[in-house]
Amino acid sequence: DPGAPPVIIIGSGLAGYSLAREFRKADRDTPLMMITADDGVSYSKPMLSTGFTKDKTARELAQADAGAMAEQLDMDIRTRTRVTALDPDAHEILIGAERLAYRKLVLAWGAEVIRLPPAISGSARVVSINDLEDYRLFRERLEPGHRVVILGAGLIGCEYANDLRNGGYDVTVVAPSVQVMPGLLPEAAATAVQQSLETEGVRFHLGVAAESVIDEDGKAVVWLSDGASIQGEVVISAVGLRPRTALAAEAGLQVGHGIKVDRTLATSAPDVYALGDCAEVEGQVLMYVLPLMASARALAKTLAGEETPVSWGAMPVMVKTPCCPTAVCPPMAHAEGHWDVQVDGTSVRALYRAADGQLLGFAVTGDYAMEKQALSREVPPVLS
Ligand code: FAD
Known part of the structure; x- marks a missing residue:
């Protein structure tokens, strides 16, 4: 029924666009709409942490703007539009006071950065880089010779450390864990990555927490739990991401660490699905590209009428630290x-x-x- 409401996808990240692309391969006619809080530029998020190594500016990382994507995928895209609530009983979403009806709804709204306490995040020199717009602002403020302090030694902190060294910046990493990438790498592998980064000139303060960041004479002073302090012009907060679940929980959907979905990516509300960084698939939250691509292929078929459970094979993660x-x-x-x-x-x-x-x-x-x-x-x- 072409007069019926569209399939609505919330989010224009890799999950939202991969799904739209796969859906259009299976169904060319059903009206499709995407709503996104950002500018809708299509880009590959993993490229954010190899910008210097591959010599790419924010502009060069942009693959296509929202207008081009809308045309290519024959869908409506509303950019800079934040969904504020879901009303699954009415089959509607809310954008402030405006209501939009959907036939099927897909939540692809990603994960949000975990913010450190105000004593740290309150400093204007502290940034986090979780999308292309963050990246553009970061590159604008970074100047040759700047010292960068990275808070967090996880996958993303380590990748930015390697990349910024490749860009010629002075880099110090601070984290409360005693090894890099705890929870991801066993100790021996973590030691190898850390030693290789140290050989590249990255300094580490592990086993200590940052307690506050004070702005002083055009630089930031990062105070640590052991009483030491580090200076830098820019501080990157890279302490982790958390699936966006608040709006789903408010609407009564089941959430755990992420929005709970079954193998068909269906949430606990009828006709509402979730994939990508916001989704918890049978108890697992895997915030990586391979699982979201497999999810997009399966969900596209389900939305086109052929119910298809997702399967995930082995999901190796490549850590983009070229020095190791x-x-x-x-x-x-x-x-x-x-x-x-x-x-x-x-x-x-x-x-x-x-x-x-x-x-x-x-x-x-x-x-x-x-x-x-x-x-x-x-x-x-x-x-x-
Ligand atoms: P996002 O890309 O975060 O998209 C979410 C979208 O939802 C955005 O468009 C946002 O504007 C929109 N949105 C949010 N809230 C609302 C709202 N209320 N209303 C409307 N729109 C909303 N994975 C790998 O597999 N390999 C790697 O090498 C790798 N490297 C990475 C490097 C970095 C620096 C980072 C940050 C991540 C990396 N990842 C990597 C993880 C991978 O990039 C993510 O898993 C993936 O990009 C998530 O895509 P997504 O579409 O689910 O979320």
Whole structure:
């Protein structure tokens, strides 16, 4: 029924656009609408942390603007429009006082940055970089010779550290954890990445927390829990992301760490689906591109009338620290096994095996990183 309300996708990140693209392959006629809080420029978010290494400005990372995407995918896009509430009983979304009806609704609104306490985040020198607009503003304020302090030693903190060194900036990383990428890398692999970054000139203060950031004479002074302080012109807060769940929870949808969906990406509300960084698929929140692409392909078919559960194979994560190529397939939370670790300088092969020898996860760095494909074939699928 062409007169019926459109399929509405909220969010113009990789999840929203991948879904729209896949949906149009299966269904050319159903009206499609995208609503996005940002400018709707299509870009690949992982490229944000390789901007200097690959010598790309924010403008060069923009693949297509909203107008071009709307035309290409034959859909309406409303940019700079923030959805403020969902009304699943009425099959409507709210944008302030305005109501829009949908036939099917897809939540692809991503994850938000975790903000540090006001003593830190209150400083105008503290930035977080989670989308292309953040990145453009960051690049505008960064000047040659600037010292950058990165708060957080997770995947994103480490990638920005390597990238900014490649851009010639002075970089210091501060994090309360005793190793880099805790929860993602086993200790030996983390040590290899840290040592390689140190060889590139990155300084680390691990095992200490940043307590406050004071603006002083055109620079920031970052005070640490051990009483030391570090100076820099720009401070990047990279302490993690959290799926956006507030509007879903207010509308009565089931949420856990993310918006809870089943294998067909259906939420607990009829005709409402979720994918990408905001979604928790059968208890798992994987905030990476591979799982969202698989989700987009499955959900497009479901929306086009052929119900298709998503399956996720092994989901290796490539850490974009070129000074120490690293790939990791973390064992599942409930997995039981032990690490078998081989260290050869900064080349590490760490294999997590069950008692019967089955490979359940791995982390490989340096010369061993190229084994990632072969190892990925051995680990069990994340969602079979
Ligand atoms: P987003 O891209 O965050 O999109 C969310 C969209 O929703 C935005 O358009 C936003 O404006 C909109 N929105 C939010 N709230 C509302 C609202 N209320 N109303 C309307 N619109 C709204 N993954 C990998 O697999 N490999 C990598 O190498 C990798 N590198 C990364 C490097 C960096 C620096 C970062 C930050 C992430 C990286 N990731 C990587 C993760 C990956 O980029 C994300 O998983 C993916 O981009 C998430 O896409 P998304 O569409 O779900 O969310």
